[in-house]
Amino acid sequence: MSTPAVSEPRQPIPVEFADEEESIKITGFWMFLVTDMIIFASLFAVYAVYRSRTALGPTPQQLFHLGPTVLETLLLLTSSFTIGIAVWAMRSNRPRLVLGWLIATMALGAGFVITEISDFVAYTSHGATWHVSGFLSGFYVLVGTHGAHVTFGIMWAITLLLQLRRRGLTPITRRKLFTFSLYWHFLDIVWIFIFTFVYLSGKIA
Amino acid sequence: MPAFLLYLVHTLFPPDTRQPTELGADFMILVTGIGIVFILTRYQKWRWLWREWLTTVDHKRIAIMYLIAAIAMLFRGGVDALMLRTNLALPNVRPIGALEYNEVFTTHGTIMIFFMAMPFIFALFNAVIPLQIGSRDVAFPRLNAMSYWLFAFGAILFNISFVIGGSPNAGWTGYPPLTEVAFNPGPGESYYFLSLLIAGIGTTITGINFLVTIIRMRAPGMTLMRMPMFVWSVLTTSALIIFAFPPLTVALALSLLDRTFGSSFFTLGHGGMPMMYVNLFWLFGHPEVYIVILPAFGIFSEVVPTFSKKRLFGYTTMVISLVSIMFLAYGTWVHHFFTMGAGPTVNAFFGLSTMLIAIPTGVKIFNWIFTMWGGRIRITVAMLYQMAFIPTFVVGGATGIMLSVVPADYQLHNSYWVVAHFHNVLIGGTVFGLLSGLYYWWPKMFGFILNERQGKVAFWLFVIGFWVTFLPQYLLGLEGMTRRMYTYPFGFGWHELNLISTLGAFIMGAGFLALVYNIVWSLRYGERDLTGDPWNGRTLEWSLPSPAPEYNFARIPVVHGVDEFWAMKESGDTLANHLRPQDVKTLELPKNTGMPFMLGLSFFVGGFGMTFLWWPIAIFGGLGVVACLLYAAFDYNDKKHLPADVIRHTERSWGRLQA
Ligand code: HEM
Ligand SMILES: [Cu+2]
Numbered sequence: 001m002s003t004p005a006v007s008e009p010r011q012p013i014p015v016e017f018a019d020e021e022e023s024i025k026i027t028g029f030w031m032f033l034v035t036d037m038i039i040f041a042s043l044f045a046v047y048a049v050y051r052s053r054t055a056l057g058p059t060p061q062q063l064f065h066l067g068p069t070v071l072e073t074l075l076l077l078t079s080s081f082t083i084g085i086a087v088w089a090m091r092s093n094r095p096r097l098v099l100g101w102l103i104a105t106m107a108l109g110a111g112f113v114i115t116e117i118s119d120f121v122a123y124t125s126h127g128a129t130w131h132v133s134g135f136l137s138g139f140y141v142l143v144g145t146h147g148a149h150v151t152f153g154i155m156w157a158i159t160l161l162l163q164l165r166r167r168g169l170t171p172i173t174r175r176k177l178f179t180f181s182l183y184w185h186f187l188d189i190v191w192i193f194i195f196t197f198v199y200l201s202g203k204i205a
Numbered sequence: 206m207p208a209f210l211l212y213l214v215h216t217l218f219p220p221d222t223r224q225p226t227e228l229g230a231d232f233m234i235l236v237t238g239i240g241i242v243f244i245l246t247r248y249q250k251w252r253w254l255w256r257e258w259l260t261t262v263d264h265k266r267i268a269i270m271y272l273i274a275a276i277a278m279l280f281r282g283g284v285d286a287l288m289l290r291t292n293l294a295l296p297n298v299r300p301i302g303a304l305e306y307n308e309v310f311t312t313h314g315t316i317m318i319f320f321m322a323m324p325f326i327f328a329l330f331n332a333v334i335p336l337q338i339g340s341r342d343v344a345f346p347r348l349n350a351m352s353y354w355l356f357a358f359g360a361i362l363f364n365i366s367f368v369i370g371g372s373p374n375a376g377w378t379g380y381p382p383l384t385e386v387a388f389n390p391g392p393g394e395s396y397y398f399l400s401l402l403i404a405g406i407g408t409t410i411t412g413i414n415f416l417v418t419i420i421r422m423r424a425p426g427m428t429l430m431r432m433p434m435f436v437w438s439v440l441t442t443s444a445l446i447i448f449a450f451p452p453l454t455v456a457l458a459l460s461l462l463d464r465t466f467g468s469s470f471f472t473l474g475h476g477g478m479p480m481m482y483v484n485l486f487w488l489f490g491h492p493e494v495y496i497v498i499l500p501a502f503g504i505f506s507e508v509v510p511t512f513s514k515k516r517l518f519g520y521t522t523m524v525i526s527l528v529s530i531m532f533l534a535y536g537t538w539v540h541h542f543f544t545m546g547a548g549p550t551v552n553a554f555f556g557l558s559t560m561l562i563a564i565p566t567g568v569k570i571f572n573w574i575f576t577m578w579g580g581r582i583r584i585t586v587a588m589l590y591q592m593a594f595i596p597t598f599v600v601g602g603a604t605g606i607m608l609s610v611v612p613a614d615y616q617l618h619n620s621y622w623v624v625a626h627f628h629n630v631l632i633g634g635t636v637f638g639l640l641s642g643l644y645y646w647w648p649k650m651f652g653f654i655l656n657e658r659q660g661k662v663a664f665w666l667f668v669i670g671f672w673v674t675f676l677p678q679y680l681l682g683l684e685g686m687t688r689r690m691y692t693y694p695f696g697f698g699w700h701e702l703n704l705i706s707t708l709g710a711f712i713m714g715a716g717f718l719a720l721v722y723n724i725v726w727s728l729r730y731g732e733r734d735l736t737g738d739p740w741n742g743r744t745l746e747w748s749l750p751s752p753a754p755e756y757n758f759a760r761i762p763v764v765h766g767v768d769e770f771w772a773m774k775e776s777g778d779t780l781a782n783h784l785r786p787q788d789v790k791t792l793e794l795p796k797n798t799g800m801p802f803m804l805g806l807s808f809f810v811g812g813f814g815m816t817f818l819w820w821p822i823a824i825f826g827g828l829g830v831v832a833c834l835l836y837a838a839f840d841y842n843d844k845k846h847l848p849a850d851v852i853r854h855t856e857r858s859w860g861r862l863q864a
Contacts, residue, residue, distance in 0.1 A: 024344050024417060024421045024422070025345070027344075027417050027420065027421055028344060028345060028348075028413055028414070028417045031412075031413040031416055031417060031447060032413055034447055034448075035409055035412075035413065035447055035450070035451050036451075038447075038448060038451035038452065039451045039454060039455060041451075042451060042452045042455040042456075042485060042488075043455060046455070046459070046470070046481060046485075049478065049481055050470075050476070050478065050481075053476035053477075053478065054476060055469070055474075055475045055476035057476075130466075130467075130468040130469065131467045131468065131469060131475065132469070132475065133469060133475055133476040134469050134470065134475060134476035134477050134478060135476060136469075137459075137462075137468040137469045137470050137477075138470070140468075141459065141462065141468070141470075156838075159835065159838045159839070162839075163838070163839070167841075172841070
């Protein structure tokens, strides 16, 4: 309502913003992402302070295997690409293509979660539980919060899938798909930070 | 079976909840509960309660529910305060013991900040913001209801701790290791963490909601620099909420993990680090004090021009100072723990950044004074609170500046000086501001005016009581009395000052009773507000009838400047004279829903289960949360139509429609 008819935009507005009410919801979702970003920022700060506080437990260098995390990185980065294609398909109004790429995204996400869980199981089976040290607490909670976000994202994608199948591409489902893609890209960015600051630099230091 | 019952009784009602005060509270709760159920049943009001209130998504009704909760919590927190002061009235006379004293100051502080001040400001956000910006609702009405119910059930969870299981006792800041499960077993601190987490989610959503509302929903023509100052204050407050509550969420969640699932974040052993909690908490905590004061600044910026019949002095500088306070608020958190060994460089930085806040604050104070200067001042209750606020807040700010001088803080930290300082700014600033706003906007919310004579009696009791309570506390602080002591011996020279302070607290208690009497009396006999503009106001909310109809504006106004409604009145051109029947269109409004209530309830059940480590109950609550979210995702039937005829009828009954 505050923006009166935009005067001759050079680029047409993307479809998901065309409906005023839905576009306000996208603004709201950006604000939610800000709060989520600060949650992660706080957890990163905690981890940065705690990573030398290993008590009697393993150090990052002793603990991490890079193999699984590289796989996780590949899976998640690819899924960011596939959700991008889903949004592109949505913009070019091809609902079946949207469904296909959304399913691909979910599958890659599920691969990520499974790899992460099996990685965590391997660590804990060697006695590295979060009770042992401040470092392990910070590690599991930071990485685990991200993993929980991905898991939640997959469940969200399932509800989205059902709605898209029932209703096709409407202003509402378009907005929902678009906000989901924002969320998914956001998780990808967080993962890049986790991969560099937690795993890579932990292995080097 | 008896063994199970015994276990239940022992867990829910351990010995320390079987003392006279607790049993008295149990009794009161029981009587009030039965009374409410009886009245609702007797007058067959259950359906009405559910359909009109518990499921509402109308910001004006949500505002009223926030207000009721805030006043109830002001009562609860006030009773706590009187218990604390009674214990300190005389040396070595202590009706309540050390352990219970810890619980009472903890619940007092937590309730006053999170469950009194926060809902009170949200009551005014909800009541005023959409009307001031010329909008039909907030950006996300359902989320708004969700915020309310998360807050409400968080508050309930916190409050039942007193009678079920035992209250938290580690202070409103909940520092480890005082909250570590090894030193503090039992449900108390879990109640604290869980209820604040639940209410905190609600608050974060409110911040998002109002930020987006103000950015995206303003009436055409209302540029940022034409927004009423209260809207500016809510915009900055919302931004503060969005950036400040996530660190609190993290601090609380990690503490809860430590307590419940054995992680090692803030523990003394295992490489844990209690200082990390303190940092995270104050990263939230300092912005929080500005979250509760900026809305008060906004209220005064509305009240002063109205009752001085002048436009606000220095609009632009008011905006600049609000925004700079918003940024500075993030750069000062270390001043809450100068004494905890950060070192001279860090302390010097944070001492200076703290002092800087005085500059924009001072600008605002001068602007309010210059607005009054040469104005035609009407001494109403709202204005009285403003006039009491200025000197009170100046003293509170000045004592804060003294605290920001690091060497001085080494002496004053954790003394009664600090207690006096923050009550000075919280009561003299936030509470006076909220009460001013309450008297000012009450007619808009309820359609009648609170009796001014009675309001003035309550005002004087509050202000006099405030000074009598807290001036002696500065002196006590200088004489070395530390905060949070439950009693003190003879011969320290503290007893006269303490007795005076307790006397003042009871004067404020009388002020509260006068306020309640004022409201109840006015409910029956108060003057109705038939014009919608009882104070000769300047902003758009006064262009509507009181209370505003469900849809707020039959036609959205076009804004041309600051104080739009004043300009309309000057040119004899109020909206009412203009509305023609054909201008009225059928409107789409959000539909009521029970989902937010059920969501809050599910969080409550889950939180309660986690507090007592009763996992089936906790999981049941969690499933409830999931069910509510799923319901919300698939619910496409969230709009209703309000036919143009109904709107025409309403507008005509107010005499606002041209023939
Ligand atoms: C110019 C403005 C202000 C300055 C310079 C200032 C400075 C300070 C400092 C340095 C402390 C720490 C004292 C200590 O613990 O040793 C403090 C505590 C506190 N201030 Fe302020 N303050 C200001 C305004 C406010 C406002 C506006 C509020 C709230 C509306 C507020 C609420 C508090 C609270 C609640 C505490 C104590 C928290 C606790 O330890 O439990 N202050 N202030
Ligand atoms: Cu502070």
